[in-house]
Structures are given as structure tokens and as C-alpha cells.
Amino acid sequence: NISGLTLLGLGTMGTALAHAWLAAGHPLTVWNRTPGRAKPLVGRGARIAASAAEAVAANRLVVTCLLDDASVGETLDGVDLAGRDLVNLTTGTPAQGRARAVWAAERGARFLDGGIMAVPPMIGVQEAGAFVLYSGSHDLFDEHRDTLAVPAHPVHVGEDAGYAALHDVALLSAMTGMFAGIAHAFALLRREKEISPREFAPMLAGWLTAMTSSAYSTADQLESGDYTRNVTSNLAMMVEGNATMLRTAEEQGVSAELLTPFMTLMERRLADGHGDEDTTGVIDLILH
Numbered sequence: 001n002i003s004g005l006t007l008l009g010l011g012t013m014g015t016a017l018a019h020a021w022l023a024a025g026h027p028l029t030v031w032n033r034t035p036g037r038a039k040p041l042v043g044r045g046a047r048i049a050a051s052a053a054e055a056v057a058a059n060r061l062v063v064t065c066l067l068d069d070a071s072v073g074e075t076l077d078g079v080d081l082a083g084r085d086l087v088n089l090t091t092g093t094p095a096q097g098r099a100r101a102v103w104a105a106e107r108g109a110r111f112l113d114g115g116i117m118a119v120p121p122m123i124g125v126q127e128a129g130a131f132v133l134y135s136g137s138h139d140l141f142d143e144h145r146d147t148l149a150v151p152a153h154p155v156h157v158g159e160d161a162g163y164a165a166l167h168d169v170a171l172l173s174a175m176t177g178m179f180a181g182i183a184h185a186f187a188l189l190r191r192e193k194e195i196s197p198r199e200f201a202p203m204l205a206g207w208l209t210a211m212t213s214s215a216y217s218t219a220d221q222l223e224s225g226d227y228t229r230n231v232t233s234n235l236a237m238m239v240e241g242n243a244t245m246l247r248t249a250e251e252q253g254v255s256a257e258l259l260t261p262f263m264t265l266m267e268r269r270l271a272d273g274h275g276d277e278d279t280t281g282v283i284d285l286i287l288h
């Protein structure tokens with residue numbers, strides 16, 4: 001069952017989505033604020049709409065992939081959405097997702113908010129490991145699941161329209177910490193002529209992969225409420241280790257500013273008398 005759809009927004013990501021749906025044989029109507037970006041898609045079978053309103057009128061399923069939430073509001077301002085199934089793949093915050101769901105309901109549309117966990121070259125490549133988080137109308141999701149599965153594996157994370165953005169940002173936030181750690185690790189080695197970054201990279205990637213199991217033990221501690229459960233490296237020992245990391249940074253002429261915010265929280269938790277935990281207690285310290 002290959003159904004047609006409309007796509008608003010042909011930036012880098014929107015264009016990748018368009019190519020995936022066209023390659024899978026879905027009739028596609030596209031619109032972009034700057035019309036020139038749609039032209040290369042005509043040869044691939046896309047229909048170009050002259051306005052966002054015309055594009056929305058063409059199909060029940062309407063996907064937006066625009067810069068930010070404000071551009072979604074601007075693009076769909078005054079457009080008749082009654083009876084449409086609106087899927088918003090524009091990155092936003094949980095509150096923006098929830099507000100957009102109310103906004104869509106007021107206009108008679110079913111709504112799904114989405115968060116794309118991929119970069120454009122991964123779109124439509126089934127083995128790339130990409131996925132798209134969705135939250136909001138489960139009925140919409142079930143009905144269009146096959147179409148939504150074309151760009152990347154679809155995962156519905158709740159009826160609360162804010163949950164896709166919340167999961168998305170949680171994953172991106174963890175990734176940001178990882179990027180900071182990778183940057184610091186390479187900085188430590190930077191002045192050593194005998195150590196090649198390319199040779200170090202597989203060791204670093206393998207180490208980080210091995211350490212990801214900490215996500216499971218943290219989850220287990222949070223759900224049980226016992227932060228000392230299955231602790232293999234206790235906080236007292238880790239804070240000692242932090243001192244070694246800071247001294248090494250100094251020896252290598254590297255600023256420790258990427259590390260110190262987390263280390264400071266570890267020290268605070270230790271000072272509060274939780275030396276027998278690992279780092280899960282830091283979560284309680286940063287909750288307002």
C-alpha cells in the first residue's frame with residue numbers, strides 16, 4: 001500500500017526525506033520557501049506545489065521538516081489543516097511539541113511530533129541504524145506506519161506529543177557529553193608526535209562502546225531507588241581518579257574545563273556522604 005504524501009521543507013534533511021520517499025515509489029508533493037530547491041526533485045517524480053496551502057491540500061498526510069518551530073507556525077499560518085494528518089519532523093523542545101499538538105487539534109488535524117535520530121546520508125538506508133522518534137496520535141502513527149518507515153525505523157514513544165522531543169534531546173545531551181570527552185582525550189595526545197589520532201581512534205571507540213553498559217546500571221539504580229546497587233567503581237575511588245585526570249591534563253598542557261563541571265558534582269555528592277555509590281546520585285544534584 002504505497003500512499004501519497006506532502007512534504008514541506010527541502011533543506012538538507014527535507015531533501016534526503018524526499019529522495020527516500022520517491023525512491024520507494026510514494027507519490028510526493030513538495031513545497032519549499034525558496035522554490036529553486038524543489039526543482040531537482042521534479043526529475044525524480046515529485047510534484048511541486050506553488051504554495052504551502054496547495055501542498056497541504058494535495059494529501060491527507062503532511063510532513064514538515066523546517067528549521068525550527070517558529071518556521072512551522074509561519075509556514076502553516078492560515079492554511080486549512082482540517083482532516084489532515086500532520087507529522088512534524090522539525091526539531092523542537094517538548095513544550096513546543098505539546099503546544100503544536102494543541103494548535104493542530106484546534107485546526108482539526110491529527111498530530112505527531114517527530115525527532116530524527118540520523119544525519120541526512122543515513123536517511124533511507126535501512127542498515128544505517130537511524131530511527132525517528134514519534135509522539136502524539138497513536139492512530140495516525142499506526143495508519144501511516146509503512147510510509148513513516150521509509151526514511152528510517154519509526155519508534156512511537158507516547159501519546160504525549162512532547163515525548164519525541166524529550167527523548168531526542170535526552171539522546172543528544174548524552175552525545176554532547178561524549179563529544180566533550182572525545183575532544184579532551186584527543187587534546188591530551190595532541191602534542192605527542194609518536195601517537196597517531198587514527199591509531200588511537202579504534203581504541204577510544206571500543207572503550208566508549210564498552211562503557212555504555214553504565215546506562216543499564218544507572219537505570220536499574222534509579223528504578224530500585226538504591227544507588228549502591230551493583231556498584232563496581234565507587235564514588236570515593238572515582239574522585240581520587242579525577243585528581244589523576246586533572247594532573248595529567250596539566251602535565252599535557254590541556255585545560256580541564258570540559259571535565260570539571262561533572263567532577264565538581266561528583267565531589268559534592270561524595271562530600272554529602274555517598275562514597276559507596278557511583279555517579280547516579282549526581283542526577284539528584286542537578287534536578288531543580
Ligand code: NDP
Nearest residue numbers: 009010011012013014033034066067071090091116118119
Ligand atoms: P536546513 O537549514 O538545511 O533547511 C532548513 C529548511 O527550513 C529549509 O527548507 C528552509 O527554507 C526552511 N525554512 C527556514 N525558515 C523558514 C521559514 N521561516 N518559513 C519557511 N521555511 C523556512 O536544515 P535541515 O534540513 O538540516 O534541518 C531541518 C530540520 O531537521 C531541523 O529541525 C533539524 O533540526 C532537523 N534535523 C536535521 C538533521 C541534520 O543533520 N541535518 C538531523 C536531525 C534533525 P529555505 O530553503 O527557503 O531557506
